[in-house]
Amino acid sequence: MPNVTLPDGAVHALPDGATAFDLAQKIGPGLAKAALAALVSTDGGQNWEIRDLHRPLLDDCSARLLTEKDDLPQTLYVLRHSTAHVMAEAICRLYPQTKLVYGPPVDDGFYYDIDLEEPITPEAFPRIEAEMQKIISEDRPFTRCDFNREEGLTKVRSENNRYKVDNAVRAEGDLSFYVTGTPGKNFEDLCRGPHIPSTGRIKAFKVLQVSGAYYRGDQNEKQLQRVYGTAFPSRKLLEEHLHRLEEAKKRDHRRIGPQLGLFHLQEEAPGAVFWHPRGWAMYQIVQGYIREMLGHNGYYEVNTPQLMDRSLWEKSGHWEKFRDNMFSTETEAHTFAIKPMNCPGHIQIFKQGLRSYRELPLRLSEFGSCHRNEQSGVLHGLMRVRAFVQDDGHIFCTDEQVPEEVARFCDLVKLTYGDFGFTDMHIRLATRPPLRTGDDATWDRAEAALARSLSELGLHYELAPGEGAFYGPKIEFNVRDCLGRPWQLGTIQIDYVMPGRLGARFVGEDNTPHVPVMLHRAICGSLERFLGILIEHHAGSFPLWLAPIQVAVTTVSEKSVSYGHEVVNWLRQHGMRAVADFSSDRIGPKKQRARDQKIPYILVIGEQEAVDKSVNVNNRDGVTLGTFPFERFVEGCVHEITTRGREQPEGTS
């Protein structure tokens, strides 16, 4: 007789074999009707398992019933998993040759991988959705059928589907199937569950896209078709989700960038950026800011060659590992590679002369132009390019100095992101990958050093096993933008391998040579990508300090053009980036054009302003802020720029 504890602390004694549904009914018929699944914990709430409503509850446990109204990831997980089954059945009905593979819920929806020769195209989505709607209207219960492992394997082997057999063999313990309706009569699928009570509970869903996906993520395996969809507890939530997708589309840097005259891409230079004056202005602002921060933090900026001989890349190990992704060129019997990264160059600088331990830590930074021959299919606007510049840097230090350097870097990263308006930072620690150089003892030491630094700083982090670089583990710094999308920006990586391979040495206190540890680090990562993220985060409406054009000066009529010139010149004298619009349009369209360009301040100059030496200030949101003496406007702007918008200066906004 299980005692079930509810979230409010109430304890219900239920008969043996009672289900979560029975519990819900006991609490209230409304809840029983609304419940989709249950969260159950047998260890006092440490670990929670999502379970079918109609499975018997475990012995004494804590339980929470999930309804459509619960805005919990688990609710969506179950709902979407079940919708994936419905979609799979619909596809099997429309395409009887389909072999089902795997269909999990994912962030924002679900997918189902299928093996089917005939391509499913977006035109087929409405047909699939209509078929799904039929299944939903039939309101068939999801029925769990448990088998012991032997019986289950026999059953799945009879289905003539190698993927499902694979799934079953890899699953641990006993096997379960879910029937969408009556066993023996309706669609069934090997599945561990859980599911919602019946198909009729699916209120809002949509088939969204189809793409290729290798079986088990293996390039050498068969390419399957992956059909994506999503589901929500209500039509309204689905609409909101689709609306969010539209909003994200409006922020797309590939649309906004060219619109604002920041950059363009063209097919003769795939993966490389043509920066226009306004985009380059932003680029320079970001670079200048980082340069200043690094200067304050004891870095020396350097510059190293674009082309270096193949032999150097062979020594560093890049030629062996990344040859396919490196551009190279032949001349006078030499093979030169265009640098894909700056570290080998920095090691060459380190190696000049005899280094003493007294010089460590030596921090070198470089805005070096790097090229990587990324596969054509991965290129994506500014976010994934072949030619880029990182805010790159390498710290040469001793083993003992690593924690201190990592800590200093973490502080710098946090400060920098704050200045760019990214406050939601999360950290991942990526550990040794399967293919790597260096022995396990070295990896142990490196991973422990990073973990210790993070712990000592009190920074929370998530472990990313196997995601480290081939030469060492790394810390990844991620931020979320204003739409909640995560972006990996900064990184710091310990490298015990490359300095040794390239012959870097320093003389230690003991008067013998030692190999320095090298920390690879970047705060923004690729500046191209960082600009892309800034564009999407701000939707083109950049804070004043980043805005490529800060002020548009517009005249009411020809009578004010002379004062307009004066204002533009004054602004430029004060270091502000200003443009003039003295065209013969009326003030309305001129303001509109400046707003379209997301220029933070639009000054209206008329005869009265010329007399007062004042400016009428408007912002890009269409708000008229008032008329101010010119000097006061500039003071406000300067304050806003130097504080990077962290506090609003009086009188300007």
Add this chain to the structure above:
RNA sequence: GCCAUCGUAGCUCAGUUGGCAGAGCAGCGGUUUUGUAAACCGCAGGUCGUCGGUUCGAGUCCGACCGGUGGCUCCA
């Protein structure tokens, strides 16, 4: 690189069963001299991604290639 999908004017898009390549905005010229979310008239602008094929005739149908997009693999 793989699967799907797309490519028409600077931008956003229309173009019927294969039958004279279009619109709005932007641009240029003119009129208007303007006080806060787009004044008026006119002009110009295209090898319909490229190459090949089918056809009396191709933006439209077929093939190859290039590039973009959504994913997959990859991301030192």
